Amino acid sequence: MHEELLERENKSAELIVRSLDPLNAEPPLDLLRRSHITANRLFFVRNHAPVPQIDPRSYRLHVNGLVRRELQLSLDELRREFPIRTIVATLQCAGNRRQELMRFKPIPDEIEWHAGAIGTAEWRGVSLRDVLRAAEVLDEAQHVAFLGLDRVRKKDLEFGFGGSIPLEKALSPEVILAFEMNGEPLPPAHGFPLRVVVPGYIGARSVKWLGQITLQKTPSENYFQARAYKIFAPHVTAETADWDRGLTLGELPISSVICSPQDGSEVEAGPLSIKGYALSSGGRSIERVEVSLDGGESWTIAELEPERGRWAWRFWEATLVVDRGEREIVARAWDSAANTQPEEARRIWNFKGYVNNAWHRIWVKVK
Numbered sequence: 001m002h003e004e005l006l007e008r009e010n011k012s013a014e015l016i017v018r019s020l021d022p023l024n025a026e027p028p029l030d031l032l033r034r035s036h037i038t039a040n041r042l043f044f045v046r047n048h049a050p051v052p053q054i055d056p057r058s059y060r061l062h063v064n065g066l067v068r069r070e071l072q073l074s075l076d077e078l079r080r081e082f083p084i085r086t087i088v089a090t091l092q093c094a095g096n097r098r099q100e101l102m103r104f105k106p107i108p109d110e111i112e113w114h115a116g117a118i119g120t121a122e123w124r125g126v127s128l129r130d131v132l133r134a135a136e137v138l139d140e141a142q143h144v145a146f147l148g149l150d151r152v153r154k155k156d157l158e159f160g161f162g163g164s165i166p167l168e169k170a171l172s173p174e175v176i177l178a179f180e181m182n183g184e185p186l187p188p189a190h191g192f193p194l195r196v197v198v199p200g201y202i203g204a205r206s207v208k209w210l211g212q213i214t215l216q217k218t219p220s221e222n223y224f225q226a227r228a229y230k231i232f233a234p235h236v237t238a239e240t241a242d243w244d245r246g247l248t249l250g251e252l253p254i255s256s257v258i259c260s261p262q263d264g265s266e267v268e269a270g271p272l273s274i275k276g277y278a279l280s281s282g283g284r285s286i287e288r289v290e291v292s293l294d295g296g297e298s299w300t301i302a303e304l305e306p307e308r309g310r311w312a313w314r315f316w317e318a319t320l321v322v323d324r325g326e327r328e329i330v331a332r333a334w335d336s337a338a339n340t341q342p343e344e345a346r347r348i349w350n351f352k353g354y355v356n357n358a359w360h361r362i363w364v365k366v367k
Helices: 002-008 075-081 098-102 128-135
Strands: 016-019 024-026 061-065 071-073 084-092 118-127 143-148 152-154 157-159 162-166 176-181 195-197 210-216 255-260 270-279 286-292 314-322 325-335 360-366
Touching: 002 016, 061 128, 071 075, 071 128, 075 118, 075 176, 084 195, 118 128, 128 176, 128 210, 255 286, 255 325, 255 360, 270 286, 270 325, 286 314
Parallel strands: 061 210
Antiparallel strands: 016 024, 061 071, 084 118, 118 176, 143 162, 143 210, 152 157, 176 195, 255 270, 270 314, 286 325, 325 360
């Protein structure tokens, strides 16, 4: 059944399906690591509702709220009236690597993402900043809220997926309204006909099927901003959480992942090539990735591949000599602000399973 659904969404049959209704899927790590630009067919899919069918001819983007000029823009008007921008940027789901947190304590009702809910694309569209300037934002505006045209159902309510970012971020040149992905029109599963791309932030802020942009004084009150995508201390549970005190997720933390060899695989004794990806945010660059075979007592510095842009992941590779037996391989990254990763995933466990960026650990059997 899932093969038919993947084919209908023009997705590779090699994606690992985490849920069917709605579709959520991620690529195997060895395939993900093959190219800096993730092919559209391999790009992870994160949906909270069925993919909406939108007629591009009648589509309009509405810009309203604390602006002097409310706008209604067709796709042709967006292309014609604003300069076209292109950016290579990595998007990552806030739940990426949740499966590692689940090893310590159950996280019910959440998708068991491994480390493939991430991908990098060349996005083409128009700068959000240019559109906001055309709308003439009022001085009292502090947040930019987005609302999608999908229909999410929660109990007796039905609403579009939404969220917001601070106005300062919205006015940054890297944030775009994208209508193309890797040289093609946005695929339906990735937001056709228009989506926001907010580099450096959790994927939830890059709202798909964008229908409305609202300038306002306060953050979005949409469920996916006011309730979901908040993080709490490890001792807090869903039953004890005060949602008003949860930390709303925005920027992603630094992280690195081992893509090859894969966890649980068998390898030959001797020199072993270890490959992975690393990512930071805030426009900070990955400066170093280290790999350890002794639980972090000693580290080997990996070779970094050239940067593909301030907002894109960075590939790395290290060769270490491994002896026979069961071996743990650990990786961690450092960025240009000397940020690094926490050692233990259990120390950052949270009941929603968000933003796990602990040292990445895999086990291999060396023959």
